[in-house]
Amino acid sequence: MPTLDPGIGEKFSRRTKRAINHDGSFNVRRRGGPHRHDPYQWLTRMNWWPFIGLVVVFFSVLNVVFAFVYLALGLESLPGVMAPRGWWQDFLSALFFSIQTFTSVGYGHVYPATNGSGFVSSMEALVGVLTFALATGLLYGRFSRPTARIHFSRTAIISRRANGLPCLQFRIANQRSNILIDLQARVLLKTVHPVTTDQTYAFLPLERDSLSFFPLSWTLVHDITPESPLYELQAEDYERLDVEIIIQLKGYDDTFAQDVHARNSYTHDEIEWHRRFLRAYEVDDDGIAVVDLDLLHETLPLNEE
Amino acid sequence: MPTLDPGIGEKFSRRTKRAINHDGSFNVRRRGGPHRHDPYQWLTRMNWWPFIGLVVVFFSVLNVVFAFVYLALGLESLPGVMAPRGWWQDFLSALFFSIQTFTSVGYGHVYPATNGSGFVSSMEALVGVLTFALATGLLYGRFSRPTARIHFSRTAIISRRANGLPCLQFRIANQRSNILIDLQARVLLKTVHPVTTDQTYAFLPLERDSLSFFPLSWTLVHDITPESPLYELQAEDYERLDVEIIIQLKGYDDTFAQDVHARNSYTHDEIEWHRRFLRAYEVDDDGIAVVDLDLLHETLPLNEE
Amino acid sequence: MPTLDPGIGEKFSRRTKRAINHDGSFNVRRRGGPHRHDPYQWLTRMNWWPFIGLVVVFFSVLNVVFAFVYLALGLESLPGVMAPRGWWQDFLSALFFSIQTFTSVGYGHVYPATNGSGFVSSMEALVGVLTFALATGLLYGRFSRPTARIHFSRTAIISRRANGLPCLQFRIANQRSNILIDLQARVLLKTVHPVTTDQTYAFLPLERDSLSFFPLSWTLVHDITPESPLYELQAEDYERLDVEIIIQLKGYDDTFAQDVHARNSYTHDEIEWHRRFLRAYEVDDDGIAVVDLDLLHETLPLNEE
Amino acid sequence: MPTLDPGIGEKFSRRTKRAINHDGSFNVRRRGGPHRHDPYQWLTRMNWWPFIGLVVVFFSVLNVVFAFVYLALGLESLPGVMAPRGWWQDFLSALFFSIQTFTSVGYGHVYPATNGSGFVSSMEALVGVLTFALATGLLYGRFSRPTARIHFSRTAIISRRANGLPCLQFRIANQRSNILIDLQARVLLKTVHPVTTDQTYAFLPLERDSLSFFPLSWTLVHDITPESPLYELQAEDYERLDVEIIIQLKGYDDTFAQDVHARNSYTHDEIEWHRRFLRAYEVDDDGIAVVDLDLLHETLPLNEE
Structure with missing residues (x-):
């Protein structure tokens, strides 16, 4: 006969909250030990708005980082960027090139003309397609998780x-x-x-x-x-x-x-x-x-x- | 012994239709309350032709909307569009650019030359890849849903x-x-x-x-x-x-x-x-x-x- | 007590082959009626080599068809194709453009310069991404189908x-x-x-x-x-x-x-x-x-x- | 009553190690016969770092191979490559073009100008999208595999x-x-x-x-x-x-x-x-x-x- 009783000879030292909340969660916490946090679980169970926010933040941060790498390499390595130039305009140009690479759009009016930018953009393209491969699985996992309402x-x-x-x-x-x-x-x-x-x-x-x-x-x-x-x-x-x-x-x-x-x-x-x-x-x-x-x-x- | 009887002391006020139709559906409706409509369920259970129609409509509407955004930004921000120009030709040019961005084809004979068009096309590229990530999951969900014939x-x-x-x-x-x-x-x-x-x-x-x-x-x-x-x-x-x-x-x-x-x-x-x-x-x-x-x-x- | 007996009062008119073959299949055929052929079942159960062959054939046929559509529109609508020209070279140029569109590579040295080629290439890009969305699900379905060896x-x-x-x-x-x-x-x-x-x-x-x-x-x-x-x-x-x-x-x-x-x-x-x-x-x-x-x-x- | 006993009348000839290790694996080996190695099993069960390493190695090797094919065709077939040229620079240019094709970025500043490079790049684009279709399924399979911790x-x-x-x-x-x-x-x-x-x-x-x-x-x-x-x-x-x-x-x-x-x-x-x-x-x-x-x-x- 299955029960909730957590085991032999163990007693609670004082009154606890309700065992199960109305959303089905338990009033239990874990501490210590090799506690495994599972990102897949977390990402498929979180609500839609935080999830979308997280996707946007992740996409933005990654592309800003790559934009700074392109800036560090010098925009001479990316012919075709917009004129007139200046720090902010350079950053935006690098950012747009980064996004075009990350999403594999690659218009090509800006392109990597040096070995440095060629290598970084190749890596970014790989990271991009793998990221969207991951996103595909996450979206499917979110939708197909069976839940009773x-x-x-x-x-x-x-x-x-x-x-x-x-x-x-x-x-x-x-x-x-x-x-x-x-x-x-x-x-x-x-x-x-x-x-x-x-x-x-x-x-x-x-x-x-x-x-x-x-x-x-x-x-x-x-x-x-x-x-x-x-x-x-x-x-x-x-x-x-x-x-x-x-x-x-x-x-x-x-x-x-x-x-x-x-x-x-x-x-x-x-x-x-x-x-x-x-x-x-x-x-x-x-x-x-x-x-x-x-x-x-x-x-x-x-x-x- | 499981039954269909909906519970204690409850009686139907008059005769009902057959309980189960030949396609396996029930003659039951819900009203009021926090009724959850589940888009995943709806999209994986609908027939193929309406589904394909919906995909085409969704794809068309989204790209037309983006086309109008590019028109609002002015086609000067998209060098390379076709000549001679006119309202209809401008719209088509913007629409084709939008689709090339959305599907991440990005030929680049038309490209975003200003910060405005750079930003909008970046967003569209992200929306595009995520849309196809979603479509991947939906198509798989439709095909892999086990059904007995x-x-x-x-x-x-x-x-x-x-x-x-x-x-x-x-x-x-x-x-x-x-x-x-x-x-x-x-x-x-x-x-x-x-x-x-x-x-x-x-x-x-x-x-x-x-x-x-x-x-x-x-x-x-x-x-x-x-x-x-x-x-x-x-x-x-x-x-x-x-x-x-x-x-x-x-x-x-x-x-x-x-x-x-x-x-x-x-x-x-x-x-x-x-x-x-x-x-x-x-x-x-x-x-x-x-x-x-x-x-x-x-x-x-x-x-x- | 479950049995294989196909039902009451029904008898076989003569001796049958073995009921189950060594590969686990049954010696049974269906005839007439609304027999549903299920492409998903077929594509996930077929062997790898025929499957790969089918993918290549499907990819080739579709791109050849699109290549002929571009030829019908006239290669003037696709500036940038290779010279010298001739029927075979024109076909190859159209085919390469088609494949670059279908796979969303879109180098852009050849690009759609007319409304006709803009529309057809837009449709092809959509068909392309949806095809690969489908292929993703099929490949996953093939790999993840649990089979006992x-x-x-x-x-x-x-x-x-x-x-x-x-x-x-x-x-x-x-x-x-x-x-x-x-x-x-x-x-x-x-x-x-x-x-x-x-x-x-x-x-x-x-x-x-x-x-x-x-x-x-x-x-x-x-x-x-x-x-x-x-x-x-x-x-x-x-x-x-x-x-x-x-x-x-x-x-x-x-x-x-x-x-x-x-x-x-x-x-x-x-x-x-x-x-x-x-x-x-x-x-x-x-x-x-x-x-x-x-x-x-x-x-x-x-x-x- | 199910048991671990491997069957009638069979006895072990000497003492064995523990039956089950602390990670849940068994101290058993197979030999001979049509032993099926299942790549899907292997790729979804291996640890994350080896898996990522394998992805990087696979991506690198494939693109290096394609780069050599482009070199063999002659870089004249890929207009737009960087100057000054030399063996190493030619290889890098071919490699970057290969990666841009494989990931379907396709900037287009380098493009296939001959039938040979057109054909090879078409094949590479197909291989690329199918590879990422496969990667999508593998990543999903890795994440969604239910494991008890x-x-x-x-x-x-x-x-x-x-x-x-x-x-x-x-x-x-x-x-x-x-x-x-x-x-x-x-x-x-x-x-x-x-x-x-x-x-x-x-x-x-x-x-x-x-x-x-x-x-x-x-x-x-x-x-x-x-x-x-x-x-x-x-x-x-x-x-x-x-x-x-x-x-x-x-x-x-x-x-x-x-x-x-x-x-x-x-x-x-x-x-x-x-x-x-x-x-x-x-x-x-x-x-x-x-x-x-x-x-x-x-x-x-x-x-x-």
């Missing part, structure tokens, strides 16, 4: 079945228009001992833990039977035990043709009591089921219609 | 075993010449309650639900035993209950080296009664089994030879 | 255990220096009824059907117990029943980071009786196990040392 | 539970800042018979053999119960039996979106007796768990605090 209801709720049985519920929907196949869910309960701050993890079995297809919204239900670790716990117990409901989802994405994963957690203050979810979908005039993502979070008191 | 018989049939037991059958064949390995099938029955319009899903177990290799055609058979949800239902019941037979297939594709998925469904009016399938393959003179995809749909009355 | 012993053998129990054995080795992890094997027996030519498939359970790591050779053993479909069959029965032993292998390849598959079969005339395999590996002076692929096929009579 | 404690320890039960322990941590999901571990014991040098493999069941998430460190524990093959063995027995503890790890990497694998082994002289591990993580002031990779190897005598 699962929308979780903002709160989990403690609701009640028709037969009176209490249950824990939360709801998910797919933000994308693709289809997830064989979606599987696993829910863990993390509690912290109020005195020793020991953390305990337990599975919360679901009424149904997998779906053949996930085109609509899905309400996940854990029945609070006498066997449930949540049995007879009240709202104040949830807070005292620092309850965190941890959810792990896995499904096959038809577009990426790969498994995608999502995770989230609800802490005790993100659980609403005695509520039920408003239906989040309806059937339109064409007989097509329409799911309304805005209604995903909507809950009603248990007795209200 | 499973051909389903146009109708499912209600047939009868030698021992008199009725059974539901349908037939599939591989349109490609590749081999699918460990092909697995899962069949769901969707029925709609005639009064409440509640939808119910049930599994239809198959006589055999997987194949080691799928080189030929495969006839899938659900025996209508007393345990089957189809037991003793007549054609009019199928219509009354809005029966839809939903099929999910999964196999490993040797060429793509990945799992591929296919799905389809048969509605009550796509089910033929008291028929059997014509054999769809034969052995040729070389001892090689030949499957005839045109015969895949052919059925005969049960008693006819 | 499993070497099978040329024959299977009927051997005998120390306790006298007869057994079917065959041997495999990895031709590559990579490691296969969690290698799994499945063996099927195909027999053909001598009179009706009906084909029957049965599993042959293995003494051990998986390996944690596959660095060396592996001898797969099916014990011919009274439960085995091979029990008490003699060599002449193997021939009469047209026995074919079909093997399917699956493992995780550490280099490709994907599952790889291999398959092969032994027909009745590829089975040796009363033999045992010669040991195919030894330990060298450094304490390293050395497997000798040449010995993989070597068998000895059962009683010989 | 699991840090193993330098030694395994024989420790003791609170209830007095002895147990074998070792510890792992993730060197990367990514998250491994559904991490699974499998531990094998390899022993060598002191006299016959026969190798035996046995599974060592773990107290817990999988983790839902692997953000921190994990201590793996095998309880030495009477059922354990290690039961009542002393340190001298470990040496006599040439004990090797082989570990295989598998998990899903969220960044690469693929399964990653790691393996390692502890030989008898890498096992410490009567020790326990120092706790390797703590909770900082922000409530975030911090794992210290430097402490991963730290052990204390069993009775010391």
Whole structure:
């Protein structure tokens, strides 16, 4: 039975933050050791705007460096540069020649006429094509990285079945228009001992833990039977035990043709009591089921219609 | 037991269209919420002709925009343009220069002679190489996306075993010449309650639900035993209950080296009664089994030879 | 229990060739129907020399076509071509210009001086960069397609255990220096009824059907117990029943980071009786196990040392 | 039950080195047979510096070869080369022209003026773009190859539970800042018979053999119960039996979106007796768990605090 428990005989010295943030990241840090920073990971996971900024900065810095090398060689080695000349104009001419070489445009109105400029421009051309070879792989890696865009209801709720049985519920929907196949869910309960701050993890079995297809919204239900670790716990117990409901989802994405994963957690203050979810979908005039993502979070008191 | 049931205590307000169309898409829409449109998904899943059209439009628009920028800078900044000049000729000259820069051909008979045209052409060259880096990834993504081309018989049939037991059958064949390995099938029955319009899903177990290799055609058979949800239902019941037979297939594709998925469904009016399938393959003179995809749909009355 | 049986109530009209060839292909053809030929599959699976030939032919034909277009436009539109001129020299000049455009080299000593040649060369430059974008994906697809290079012993053998129990054995080795992890094997027996030519498939359970790591050779053993479909069959029965032993292998390849598959079969005339395999590996002076692929096929009579 | 045992009735003739090295490689060699060397594997698995060196050497050699071809054609066929001329200067001019063609920069101040140089430069341009297409795939393949960077404690320890039960322990941590999901571990014991040098493999069941998430460190524990093959063995027995503890790890990497694998082994002289591990993580002031990779190897005598 897999758990989050980090191993035998090890205890946390004090209370920790929530284990999993809403973006799926963990509240964990590494220190010391041969920690490997992986540039590929970093460059494929960063947001688009910083990534584009980085590309522009990298392109600019590299070409400015090469421009200064050409200046150092003397612009006599690059016939064809613009007149009238001066330091700034020389720099710009060298920069434009550098960019034309780096991108392999090579108009040729400016060209390397000496061995020095011939050698430097040859190196720059090689660096340029390899850089764009790298950029090609990075762009593909960014686009093709399979990610699930699962929308979780903002709160989990403690609701009640028709037969009176209490249950824990939360709801998910797919933000994308693709289809997830064989979606599987696993829910863990993390509690912290109020005195020793020991953390305990337990599975919360679901009424149904997998779906053949996930085109609509899905309400996940854990029945609070006498066997449930949540049995007879009240709202104040949830807070005292620092309850965190941890959810792990896995499904096959038809577009990426790969498994995608999502995770989230609800802490005790993100659980609403005695509520039920408003239906989040309806059937339109064409007989097509329409799911309304805005209604995903909507809950009603248990007795209200 | 995974199902399509979208969750606890939720009911459809009226009858819906078929759940799954013949192309494998779902009759579902999303509304509201932070719906993520994913350009990579869209560009890798669209058909080839619209995709090529989009590439041409993108290429044209971008180069026309750059052409107007060069015109705004004045063609004096681009020595070498064609004579005689005039507005249209100037535009074409600027456009050709733009394309030569964008594709990094850079003949150089026209070249950027001022800081303005030097800067704009540098930017265009960068945009150009990054665009083709992107196009490389998109083209690869389009080609390498594993897809199953499973051909389903146009109708499912209600047939009868030698021992008199009725059974539901349908037939599939591989349109490609590749081999699918460990092909697995899962069949769901969707029925709609005639009064409440509640939808119910049930599994239809198959006589055999997987194949080691799928080189030929495969006839899938659900025996209508007393345990089957189809037991003793007549054609009019199928219509009354809005029966839809939903099929999910999964196999490993040797060429793509990945799992591929296919799905389809048969509605009550796509089910033929008291028929059997014509054999769809034969052995040729070389001892090689030949499957005839045109015969895949052919059925005969049960008693006819 | 997955089988190769192509489905209910269908029988082959006569004897077929072996089901699986030694290269893992099937003796099956398709006919009729919307058979989809997939160029990506074809281009990534063909051998290297035909592939390179195809690239050269494609490159040549396309550039010759563009060369004729430039000739049709008249070489006046391409100033800078070589003198003296003549039909053949004109064609070569147009061809060289075409190639310089297609590969985006664009020296510029020849350049498009008219709207016609400007437009055609712009189109060619676009076609060129997109072609190389495509080639990039194809080359990557060819290289990164995970394939298992499993070497099978040329024959299977009927051997005998120390306790006298007869057994079917065959041997495999990895031709590559990579490691296969969690290698799994499945063996099927195909027999053909001598009179009706009906084909029957049965599993042959293995003494051990998986390996944690596959660095060396592996001898797969099916014990011919009274439960085995091979029990008490003699060599002449193997021939009469047209026995074919079909093997399917699956493992995780550490280099490709994907599952790889291999398959092969032994027909009745590829089975040796009363033999045992010669040991195919030894330990060298450094304490390293050395497997000798040449010995993989070597068998000895059962009683010989 | 999968094992490492290379098959029936085969015995090693003498003692071998450890089965698995600390870098996960095996002490196995191949000999003879159609051994396939796979350049893609080799180029994606080699270290970065040799790879870059190889790229530079390949680029240099190819361009030097083309430079000599241009020299053989005579530099008259390449108008625009630098003056004054001489053998070395001619070679450099030809080399720079070659590089400008290979990288498709093509300034054009030097250009092919004869059919010979036109043909050779056309071929070089094609070779150049295809080379960079290949380099693109190789660079992507190198970056995107999923690898687990699991840090193993330098030694395994024989420790003791609170209830007095002895147990074998070792510890792992993730060197990367990514998250491994559904991490699974499998531990094998390899022993060598002191006299016959026969190798035996046995599974060592773990107290817990999988983790839902692997953000921190994990201590793996095998309880030495009477059922354990290690039961009542002393340190001298470990040496006599040439004990090797082989570990295989598998998990899903969220960044690469693929399964990653790691393996390692502890030989008898890498096992410490009567020790326990120092706790390797703590909770900082922000409530975030911090794992210290430097402490991963730290052990204390069993009775010391």
